[in-house]
Amino acid sequence: MQKKRRLRSFNISLATTAVIIILWSTVTSLKLISPVLLPSPLRVGQTFINLCLVGYNGTLLYxxxxxxxxxxxxxxxxxxxxxxxxxxLSGYVPTVKAVVDPIVQFIRPIPPLAYYTLLILWLGIGETSKVTLLFLAALPPIYLACFDAVVKINREYIRGASSLGADQRQIFFHVVFPAALPDVFTGVRSAVGVAYTTIVSAEMIAASAGIGWMIVDASHYLKSDVMFVGIIVLGVTGVVLDWMIKLVENRVVHWRGKF
Structure with missing residues (x-):
């Protein structure tokens, strides 16, 4: 039954994608929108092949x-x-929470571009500032998911383990961590998504390579076909990454829903 539902969902997604491509082809073939603003699927495909073979700014697409x-x-x-x-640890040890939580809560609502120029001043224009920006974008979702996972654990499990003679270390690794692991994966998925949406910002300033940089640079010259290739590549990669994380989660967290 579950396989039939998955197959049905896949078929619906495939049909939706086909409809979008058909509508896209129709609009561009009828020239309802300027090719500069919306290139045809054929042109985007040709550009993709050209970027693979020739590259952009002397660098191949891959x-x-x-x-x-x-x-x-x-x-x-x-x-x-x-x-x-x-x-x-913040959810389990109040002292750790008192130290770490204010810092993460301060970073969490700040838009990445607000402190990116500061990171460049501190760390330079190399890879360090870009990776740090993505790290700061990804950290809060993982931290909050793990913290909330520990806070909402049924205390009866902890008290039960303690009454059986388990120490704090054993309770943490054999009760708290397994119970929190489903939410940990949720936090990882959220973190990947947030970092992924920040990648264009990270490559917008002081970069000369990368898909995000390619999209921004192409926009300066109205190369919408190159922009579409970059956007589609990022979109497909994002879907694949999320699918891979869910696949690992389904194999590792076989006790989901039992706590």
Whole structure:
């Protein structure tokens, strides 16, 4: 039954995509919108092939892509390594919360571009400032998801483990962490999404390569076909990354819904 639902959902998504492409082709073929503003699917496809073979600004498309993906993955991994322990410990140890929570809550509502120029002044125009920007964008969602996951754990589980002789370390690793893990994955998915939406901002200033930079640079010369290629590549990659995280979650968190 579940497989049939998944297949039905996939077919609906595929049909929706086909309808969008058909409407896009119709609008461009009838020239209802200027090709400068909305290039045809055929032109976008041709541009994609050209970018793969010739490149943009002397750099092939896959190289731009790997540069962007590398920046994103480094930042997200750092956010995971730092954000998960901080979030879990803040929810479990009041002293850690008192130290960490005000800092994260201060960073969380600030738009990334507001402090990006400051990061450039401090860290220079290299990769460090870009990765740091993405890291600061990804950290709060992971931290908050982990913190909330610990806070909402049923205290009966903790008291039960304590009554059986478990110490604080055992309670944390055998009760708190497994119970929080589903929300941890939710936080990771949110963090990847937030960092992904910040990638264009990170590559907007003082960059010469990357998909985000390619989109911004192409906009200066009204190369909408190049912009569409970059946007589609980012969109497809975002969907694939989210699907991969959900796949890992389904395999790892087999106890979801049992706490």
């Amino acid at each position: 190289q731009h892509y790997l540069i962007t993906l590398g920046r994103l993955l480094v930042a997200v991994v750092l956010a995971i390594v730092i954000g998960i322990p901080l979030g879990l």
